[in-house]
Structure formats: structure tokens, C-alpha cells
Amino acid sequence: MFKKILLSTLLLIAGSAYSITAEEVKSITIGETDSRVEALAKAMLAADDKTAAFLQALSDDAVKVAGDKILVIQGDKVVDAVTQAEVPLPDDAEDVINNNRMRGEIDSALAALKLFSKDDKVRAAAVKQLQSDADETKLPLIEKALATELNTSIKDQLNLVRAAALLGSADKSKRLEAAQLLATSGQANTKTMLLARLENETDAEVKAALGAALRQVESALAWGDKLGALFSGISLGSILLLVALGLAITYGLMGVINMAHGELMMIGAYATYVVQGLFHTYLPGAFDWYLLAAVPVAFMASALMGALLERSVIRFLYGRPLETLLATWGISLMLMQLVRSVFGAQNVGVENPSWMSGGVQVLGNLSLPYNRLIIIGFAIFVLGSVAWLIGRTRLGLFVRGVTQNRPIASCMGVNTARIDTYAFALGSGIAGLAGCALSQVGNVGPDLGQGYIVDAFMVVVLGGVGQLAGTVYAALGLGILNKFLEGWAGAVLAKIAVLVFIIIFIQKRPQGIFAMKGRSAEA
């Protein structure tokens, strides 16, 4: 019984405290900045709508002082800040002057009040803003918000903000608690927070605790960084693999130095763009699935172009690799100009379907975007299909037969010229698939192929000409090497280092990772 009474009394007191009083309004509005800031912090404990409205008015310069009355201008009306009664504007009303410090305080108080918004997004944004300027004065507010917060992710963030606020506390035990709390966060901004505090810390015990927390955060971050670099390395590797797979057939198996390979990719990317446009116009409802239609279209567009090139130019140049190099370079120039004439010289926009945006959050500083994950999966799918085509089908058997020994294959009744066309079309089609994938991660423009052609040749040469497995290892290896170097030396230097590495590697193993063995090695 007594307990009940006490509780209700407490609630009553609490209830009455949760409304801005005339005294509070006055002390926030008038006086020295120091005392106003203090009063503001106190008023923040009573975080209700009236306080918020008054602070907003202050922030908007809509508050005037007339004698001992505080007045708020609301459009045409003038309202007493405490009683909310409409009053006439006295002649001696003066504007309230807020200096920059006061303004900053009011703004962050307003942000803090957003912690109690009903909208999850607004609360999350408020938490984020508080992270940067959390201090002890906001602690009661944060704790109050914590008590009512139901969304777990916002709650986690709020806990971090609380720890950050504690970190600046004058109380040693609170700082120690904060260090412990922050140690488990594993976020990049925690690290900067801890570092900043560590610099100003004088107490040895707290210093040790901060140091320990920092190490823990750093190791968690380091894991995230390492896994992140590994993932982006695999992601880059999968793109390199897609780019080089087609070349592994046209160059690796057939010996054609196809400098137009990049432009065949570009055709695949533009085919994707066209399919996207068609879906936009005729099937807006199914727009999300345009990519599924674009994959076969990109393959066919590039494959047909490849077949055309093989029939018209390349078949006259077999066995003269340097001449194919020049002729296909000419082809690449013409294809680039063709695309410029048709689609314009500017990059065109290819949108990701909605199911490809977003990602999986794995660690505090590691999230895996869906489009990268899907491209990795796509690369595996294409690789599997190519391996199956070459290793298990009749066409693959003929292709292998013709590459290994053309006269004998011909004697056995294989139409070698047709097989050449098919093989070249297959390699070109795979380039088209690569272009389709590239359209989802980069710019689509007439120069798309140029950026990848050197990389593609590097992968094939490094992997060992004519070796599918070598291409896979080389693509993944280069991708991962590149990304790890990038974290250490920056993107351009990493790229240069990789190129230098390849040049040195080729010195040691001129035939690539997997040297050809047996009869064909002499050719």
C-alpha cells in the first residue's frame, strides 16, 4: 500500500516536471550564455512537445522579450511562451539575440529531442547526429530515450552514444565504464572517439582501459578491413574472370590476338542498355526482371558480331598473330565509332534492378553489396557453363580437336572452318556476358572496352595460354592482390605494382602459371 502511494507520488512529481515552466523559459531566453546553456540542459530533461516547440521558435528567431514576459511569434499571432495565451505585441518587445554557441546548443538540443520521434528513420538520424557531439549534459536524455526505445539497431546505436557521452564525464568510474562499453562496438567512428579521448586523458587507470578498448576495437576493425579487402578482391577477380574467359577461348585456344575483345564486351553492355530501354517502354511492370532477358540478348549480340568478324576478317589471318592484332585493333576502332554514332559519345545510364541494390551487413564495417554478390555468382555460373561446353559437349570436343591438331581433325570429317566460327562466336558471346555484368557496376560508354583490354590480356597471359584453370587462378589472384595493395598504396600505385608484378612473373615463367605440356607446347 505504502509502495503504491510512493510510486504514484513519484509519477506525479515526474509528470509535473515534464512541462516547461515560466522560470525555465526565462532562464533559457535571458541572461549570460553560460547560464542559458545550463538552463537549456536542465529543460531538456523535460523533453516534451512544448519544450521542443519553444526551442524551435528560439532557433527560428521567433522569440521576443517584453519586460518579464517571453513572447513567441506564430505567424500573425503573438503567444505567451508559458501560458500559450494570445497577447498583443507590446511596443517595447525586443528580439532575443542568440550567439553562435547558443545556436549550436539549441540545434543539438533539438536534434536530441528527435530521439523521441515516432518515426524510426528520424530517431536513427537523431542518434547518428548525436554521435558526433555527445557529452555528459545529454546523458539523462539519452538514458530516457534508451528506456523507451524498442528498435534493437537504434538501441545498439544509442548505447554507443551513451558510452560516448560517458567518455567525456568528469567521473573516473563513468569513463572506465564507457571504455568497457565502447570496446565491443567494432565501429570506425568509435576508434576516432577513443583516440581523441586517449589524447586528453590524464588518469593512468582510465588510460589503460582506453588503450585496451582501442586495441579491441582496432582488431575488430582489422578483421572487417581484411575480410572487406578479400571480398572486394574476389569481386574484382570475378569481374576479371568474366572479362578474360572469352579471351581465354579466342586467344588462349584459337591464338587470335583479339584486340576487339573489349569492344565485344561493350556491345554486350549496350545490348543490356537497349533491353532496359525496351522494358522501360513496353513492360514497365516487369522492369525489375529486365536483366534476366538482357543476359541472353547480350550473349547473342556479341556472339553474332564475333561470328561476323571471324567470317569476314579473322579467318584470313590464322597463324599470323601480329597481323590479327592490327586488324582486330582496326575492328575495335570501327566498333567504337559505330557505338558513338548510334548511341552518342556520352555514357548511357544502366540501372540496377531493385533486387540488386542494398547488401548484407556482416560486421560493423563490412557490408556485402548484393550486386557484387550476384556478379560473383554469375561469374561462377559462366565459368561452369564454359567448362561444361568445352569439356563435355560435342562442340567442345571439336573445338579441342581443331586446336590440338587441325589436319587430323579435318581428316576425321570435322568442318574446321565452321568450328573456328563457332568457337570465336562463343568467346565473343562470353565477352558480351561480361559486358552485361559490367553494366551493373560501372559506366557504360564507347570506351568501356579500352579500360579492360590490357587487364584481360594480362590475366590470360599470366594464367597460361590455353588453360582455363590458369585463367581462373590468375583472375582471382590478380583481383585479390590488387585490392590488398590498394589498401596499402592506393588504387593507381596498386595497379602499377600489379602490372610490374606480371612483367616480373612472366620473366620467371614465360608460359604463365600453367605451362602447356606435350605436343602443343612446341607450337
Added chain:
Amino acid sequence: MKPVVSLPSPAPLLSRTGWAAFLVALIVVCAVAPVLNLLVPAGSLFHLSDYGVGLVGRIMCYAICALAMDLIWGFTGILSLGHGLFFALGGYAMGMYLMRQIGLDGNYKSELPDFMVFLDWKELPWHWTFSDSFVATLFLIIAVPGIVAFVFGYFAFRSRIKGVYFSIITQAMTFAAMLLFFRNETGFGGNNGFTDFKRILDIPVATPSMRMTLFVLTGITLLGFFLMARWLINSKFGRVLQAVRDAETRVMFSGYNPLGYKLTIWTISAMMCGVAGALYVPQVGIINPSEMSPANSIEIAIWAAVGGRATLIGPILGAFIVSGAKSWLTVAYPEFWLYFLGALFIGVTLFLPDGVVGLVKRLATTAAAKSGDKA
């Protein structure tokens, strides 16, 4: 005991008609062009415009590259897709000197080149140390491409990288260099490179007489290099090169080590490109990393292929034909230039394996055969 082999007596450097043509070319470059440009009034039919001087001067620089390419590709069988790098290195060496010659006349009135002031650098980086000396610059123009080519070539030829592998690695080399030069920290002006040159040897660059001097200098260099190349390939050294091209294994079995031969001609070829680059930069007034783009290096190979490989005169013609067509087409029909160039590549490789010179020779023999029939 020395094996007794009767070598055919060495061919003369040039035939009588060859010397006559060479002399005519020399007179045209050194006397006719300057007179037509500087003395003949601008309205006259025979006036050679400043634009024409600039164009021909530029193309003669290209022709030097094509000649260098012919030595390494036509006569030694090594296709380089990295000659644009050596051209650009020579150009940058010259460009650094020209930048220093701007002195206090830059936009920021500073001793430092403008782009360094812009990047808030306080002093010249170490590799600019000798750039204010013209003599050192002349040395660097040859030495830098030479050293880069020597080091690269030594490793490449030692591990017997050849054919397409070599081509692709040279392409990677120039690509890597381009990425490097695009960076601001490298100290070569990044994306914009060097431009806004004011004078050379304290003489203003943009005067008609200076332009003509550079033109004549380029022409003499081209002709000099032509004679040198001719002498090289007629020498025993040149014959070994051609033997390497045709049957490298047999050359090795005959007791020669191809490494030294290939490395020497490779380095000479790179130095020639460096000189071409150095002559090119003051004439066009700019050098930037796009000169190192793989496309530029491939274009050099195209000049050689169009004109006719292993003919020396062919690549020079090729440079004039292709670049001339380029400067005309890019003005008259900008849309069609790449179609034309592409078609040229394909057409030459498919139908004119010996280039224009081969075509002329073929036509000459058929004509001779026909007239022989009549007689």
C-alpha cells in the same frame, strides 16, 4: 680456325637515285620549305602556311618513330606496343626544360612551374634537378628512354619473351607508365602535363623563325636517322638482326647470342623515339600522359605496316599517309576518321601485307613484265 665464308660484298649505302632523292629531300626541308614559308607572301599560291609547317613538322616526328619501329619490328621481328612511352619520355625530358624556361613568366610569377605552385609544393622534386640545363636535357632526351628500354629489354630478352607475349608486355609497360604520369604526386603535371611554353634557349618559341628552325631540325634529324638506319641494316649487325627475325633458333645454333643484338637495336630504337618526342613537344606546345596511351603506340605500328615493313622508306611514307589523312579527315569528317583508320588497318593486313611500298613494287614488276612482253 676461322670458317671461310664468302660474304657478298656489302651493298652501297644508297644507290645513285637513292642519293639523288635524299639530296632533294634535304634541299626541300632545309631551303624550299623555309623560303616558301618565310619569304613568299602569305597571299601567294606557293606560300607554305604556318599550319602546314606545324603539320609537316609533327608528321616528321611521327616518321622518326615509324622508322624506329621498322628497325625493331620490320628488321628484327619484334613488335613493340610501347614505343609511345619512349616518345613521351623524350617529350617529357624536353618539356621539363621548357617549363623551367618559362621562369617567372608563369601565372603565379614563381620560379616553380605553375602546377607545382598550384599543388603548394615549396621546392623542385629531385628529378627536376638538371632540367634547367639545355645540355643536360639533350643528354636526358636520349638517356632516359634508352635506360628504360635497356632495363626492360634486358629482362624481357634474357628470359626469351618473344612474339605476342612481348607485344602485350610492352603494352602493359606503357599503360602502367601512363597511370603513373597521370598522378599529381609524380611531379610531371598530372593530367594536364606541361604546356604554355614561352621560350627555348631564351629565344621565344612562338616566332616564325623559331618554328622554321624546329622544322628544319626535325627534317635533318629524320634524314640523318634514315641514313643511320640504312647503314645499320646493311652492316653485319643488321644482317644478324634479320637472321634473328627469320630463324632465331638457327642463329643461336650458329654461335650467336641474340640477346645483345636484340637489346642493342631495341635500345637504339627507343632512343630514336625519345629524340622524336623531344622535337615534337616544342612544335605542338604540349605534352601530357595521353601520349602514353596504348592506342598511340599501336598507331606507330600502323604507320610502319601501312607503308611497308622492312623497307625503311615505307614507314616514313606510312606516317605521312596516315597522319596526313588523319589531320584532313578529323577536320573535314570527324565522324569518319575512326572508320577510315579501322578500315585501313584491316585492309592493309588483309590485302597489302607489304604495305604501300610492296604495292608499288608489285605494280612496277607487273608493268615491267608487260613492257618486256611487248618488246
